[in-house]
Amino acid sequence: MSDPQNEGxxxxxxxxxxxxxxxLGLALFMVLVFVVTIVRLGASTGNG
Incomplete structure (x- = not known):
């Protein structure tokens, strides 16, 4: 690893x-997990 004090x-x-x-990758992953969770919760409400 480079030393942040001595880098150009x-x-x-x-x-x-x-x-x-x-x-950006972390943010996209969080959005993906959120969307999948909402879709799964929405699908489970119609089964009752």
Whole structure:
């Protein structure tokens, strides 16, 4: 791993890009879990 204190601007930009990609991936996963949960709950209410 690189030391954040001794990294150049190119390394900092690459790290920022990875962090943004990771945050977007996590957000998309959370939305997917939410949508699947809502669909499953909605489908289960019609069975009674």
């Amino acid at each position: 601007p190119i390394d900092a930009k690459a790290r920022r890009g990875r962090n943004i990609a990771l945050a």
